[in-house]
Amino acid sequence: NVHLEMERNNERYQFLKWGQGALDNFSAVPPGTGICHQVNLEYLADVVWTREEKGETFAYPDTLVGTDSHTTMINGLAVLGWGVGGIEAEAAMLGQPISMLIPKVVGFRLTGKMREGTTATDLVLTVTQMLRKHGVVEKFVEFYGSGLDHLPLADRATIANMAPEYGATCGFFPVDEETVKYLELSARDKDTVALVKAYCKEQGLWRNSDSPDPQFSETLELDLSTVEPAIAGPTKPQEKVLLSKASEGFRALVMKDNASANLDKNHSVKGKGFPLQHGSVVIAAITSCTNTSNPSVMLAAALVARNAFAKGLKVKPWVKTSLAPGSKVVTEYLNASGLQKDLDALGFNLVGYGCTTCIGNSGPLPEEIETCIKDNKLVVSSVLSGNRNFEGRVHPLTRANYLMSPPLVVAYALAGNMAIDLVKDPLGKGADGKPVYLKDIWPSNREIAKFVQDNITPAMFRQKYGDVFRGTEEWQAIKTADSLTYPWDNASTYIQNPPYFAGMTKSLTKVKDIKGARPLAILGDFITTDHISPAGNIAKDSPAAKYLEAHGVARQDFNSYGSRRGNHEVMMRGTFANVRIKNEMAPGTEGGVTRFMPSGAPMAIYDAAMQYKKEGTPLVVFGGQGYGMGSSRDWAAKGTVLLGVKAVITESYERIHRSNLVGMGVLPLQFHEGTTRKSLKLDGSEVFDITGLEKGITPKMEVKLTIKRANGAPQSIPLRVCIDTANEVEYYENGGILHKVIRDLAG
Numbered sequence: 001n002v003h004l005e006m007e008r009n010n011e012r013y014q015f016l017k018w019g020q021g022a023l024d025n026f027s028a029v030p031p032g033t034g035i036c037h038q039v040n041l042e043y044l045a046d047v048v049w050t051r052e053e054k055g056e057t058f059a060y061p062d063t064l065v066g067t068d069s070h071t072t073m074i075n076g077l078a079v080l081g082w083g084v085g086g087i088e089a090e091a092a093m094l095g096q097p098i099s100m101l102i103p104k105v106v107g108f109r110l111t112g113k114m115r116e117g118t119t120a121t122d123l124v125l126t127v128t129q130m131l132r133k134h135g136v137v138e139k140f141v142e143f144y145g146s147g148l149d150h151l152p153l154a155d156r157a158t159i160a161n162m163a164p165e166y167g168a169t170c171g172f173f174p175v176d177e178e179t180v181k182y183l184e185l186s187a188r189d190k191d192t193v194a195l196v197k198a199y200c201k202e203q204g205l206w207r208n209s210d211s212p213d214p215q216f217s218e219t220l221e222l223d224l225s226t227v228e229p230a231i232a233g234p235t236k237p238q239e240k241v242l243l244s245k246a247s248e249g250f251r252a253l254v255m256k257d258n259a260s261a262n263l264d265k266n267h268s269v270k271g272k273g274f275p276l277q278h279g280s281v282v283i284a285a286i287t288s289c290t291n292t293s294n295p296s297v298m299l300a301a302a303l304v305a306r307n308a309f310a311k312g313l314k315v316k317p318w319v320k321t322s323l324a325p326g327s328k329v330v331t332e333y334l335n336a337s338g339l340q341k342d343l344d345a346l347g348f349n350l351v352g353y354g355c356t357t358c359i360g361n362s363g364p365l366p367e368e369i370e371t372c373i374k375d376n377k378l379v380v381s382s383v384l385s386g387n388r389n390f391e392g393r394v395h396p397l398t399r400a401n402y403l404m405s406p407p408l409v410v411a412y413a414l415a416g417n418m419a420i421d422l423v424k425d426p427l428g429k430g431a432d433g434k435p436v437y438l439k440d441i442w443p444s445n446r447e448i449a450k451f452v453q454d455n456i457t458p459a460m461f462r463q464k465y466g467d468v469f470r471g472t473e474e475w476q477a478i479k480t481a482d483s484l485t486y487p488w489d490n491a492s493t494y495i496q497n498p499p500y501f502a503g504m505t506k507s508l509t510k511v512k513d514i515k516g517a518r519p520l521a522i523l524g525d526f527i528t529t530d531h532i533s534p535a536g537n538i539a540k541d542s543p544a545a546k547y548l549e550a551h552g553v554a555r556q557d558f559n560s561y562g563s564r565r566g567n568h569e570v571m572m573r574g575t576f577a578n579v580r581i582k583n584e585m586a587p588g589t590e591g592g593v594t595r596f597m598p599s600g601a602p603m604a605i606y607d608a609a610m611q612y613k614k615e616g617t618p619l620v621v622f623g624g625q626g627y628g629m630g631s632s633r634d635w636a637a638k639g640t641v642l643l644g645v646k647a648v649i650t651e652s653y654e655r656i657h658r659s660n661l662v663g664m665g666v667l668p669l670q671f672h673e674g675t676t677r678k679s680l681k682l683d684g685s686e687v688f689d690i691t692g693l694e695k696g697i698t699p700k701m702e703v704k705l706t707i708k709r710a711n712g713a714p715q716s717i718p719l720r721v722c723i724d725t726a727n728e729v730e731y732y733e734n735g736g737i738l739h740k741v742i743r744d745l746a747g
Helices: 002-008 010-022 036-044 069-077 086-093 120-134 146-150 153-161 177-185 190-202 243-257 295-310 328-336 340-345 367-376 406-415 445-455 458-464 473-477 543-550 568-574 605-615 635-642 655-663 726-734 737-745
Strands: 048-053 056-061 063-066 080-083 105-111 140-144 170-172 218-223 230-232 240-242 281-286 320-323 380-384 398-403 514-522 593-596 601-604 619-622 645-650 667-671 687-691 702-708 715-721
Touching: 002 010, 002 473, 036 063, 036 069, 048 190, 063 069, 063 086, 069 080, 069 153, 069 170, 069 177, 080 170, 086 655, 086 737, 105 120, 105 146, 120 153, 120 218, 120 230, 120 240, 120 295, 153 170, 153 177, 153 295, 177 190, 177 458, 230 243, 240 243, 243 398, 281 406, 295 328, 295 340, 295 406, 295 445, 328 340, 328 458, 380 406, 514 605, 514 645, 543 568, 568 635, 593 605, 601 605, 635 645, 635 655, 655 667, 655 726, 655 737, 726 737
Parallel strands: 063 080, 105 140, 105 218, 140 170, 281 320, 281 380, 380 398, 514 619, 619 645, 645 667
Antiparallel strands: 048 056, 230 240, 230 398, 514 687, 593 601, 667 715, 687 702, 702 715
């Protein structure tokens, strides 16, 4: 897989290696090493940093921003950090400040101790549901309380990792003995460890069991002993379902969409000798930084595999299995424990170190299975130890996707169907013909803890990170240009010079009102960045596919949207192209479809946008609540602006996407409470004016939206401008954050 990765993405890696030579302060951890968040946790972060200045050494807390929303994982190690869009990060590297409103800090008090049979994943899914319900968008969350005395650092990192899923800017844990213990385990330098302890105690950043509780704007509380085994799905990370209710919930899901569906009916798979049903688990993946960074759940999965294999259980033949840890250290301790061979025996073989199924890199299913699913309109499932299960993300054909702990991923792969009750029903029959239940193969907390203690050593971290920047021979062999500017290849389908600065003037042009705009899409609640800019599979009949084919790319070499994010021509065509997105302008359809106005002709969103651009018609997009949930994917904003969208109007935004829109010069607007796209009865035939911008932009100002319908008088309503700071005002006035940077550099 690493060989394929280098072959398919060679141009991207050439670009990165060129960057290492052309820039003074840029280093790349080569591919095949791990997921950035896990590498950060296990190696890069120091908790306390130092710098030399005028002969003195200054110590200060470790902080960071990252170009992925799960940067927040490092808060488990008491490093304050969060995700920003690539646009904002690029500007920061060029000297721009990161501006934000001072956030409220929500305290989350943990008490008690996790009970037998529960995992860190069960805990994080419980926390995610609680905080999403409470509402923590644009807020910091800090965990405190006596429960921290019983919470290993890897469990803290799992909780911190999923801050984007519960909506917070970050989920922070304090420095204490557990922090120091992890730094020692992961082979951090002894002087660094000593400095962390001394500095944090001196600065009042150290937590003891008897430390007084901090004061917070708002508080929640959870007794760890009340956490029960759970999964989340079928389409959102906050949709927690108790394991005991999972079968019942899945059956209700299928019946809701098709009351006459027969969940027990078999549908034969041509030439395979096995059938599929509604609920068949076709993908089971131990994947993602969220859980593969946590030795207790990884070793629990391996112990479940060992116990199942010993009893003669096998994974069902229609399940595609994979193991993709976030670092090579995981492989070291799985091998040291002797448990990797048990995972291998069940088909959970190592496929690589990086983001796989969780980001949509699940790869294809066998053609016969895909045909059976399509022909019979089956609601099949994926199970993964990831952090996101949004529609269309994991695989285009898995309509139900469930997040869960790695040991439960193994269990569901053995059972093969979401309609089976894992608490009551057998997973299958053992070699002796007797039924085997989940309780028969589930390891005890004590056994898991012993395997963690006996098989993970500082030497593993020292060895695997000893030469982390060297990379494979293939990485070392990549040739790059020795130049200060990148030599663009106009024939490339991976890397192209983007047109963001075409027609840019040295001096600012006055902001104008938006008049005569047409809607490109009217979307519902909880539209994710995956809906707006998918990262996974490029559908064979999509505008992006047609572009690649026209440029001589064979279908098997399409790769993914995520891998082609350096080519705006592909990514523009992929914007709003998620196979599950529903545009209310084109009822009864799924995928990137709209109606071109005023004719009303159905058309691909990209094709319509290009036609509007030819006519000089500005565009707007409407949405509901939580617009832009999910990854910090900057292409959700870049694609939006390149399609000609001037403003997005919603009920509420997730933090990073709102910031990304401003950073690309797209105006984020918000309805006043009580007004929605539905209350306005928008159908897409309207024409819109947005006025009040020419008077000058100020943070949180109001503008007027005038709706012109074919029949009836114009209707005007106020909207709030979701530009929060003076810096963001400048970015919007400049047409984007990078335009501001370039004008500043040009004087």
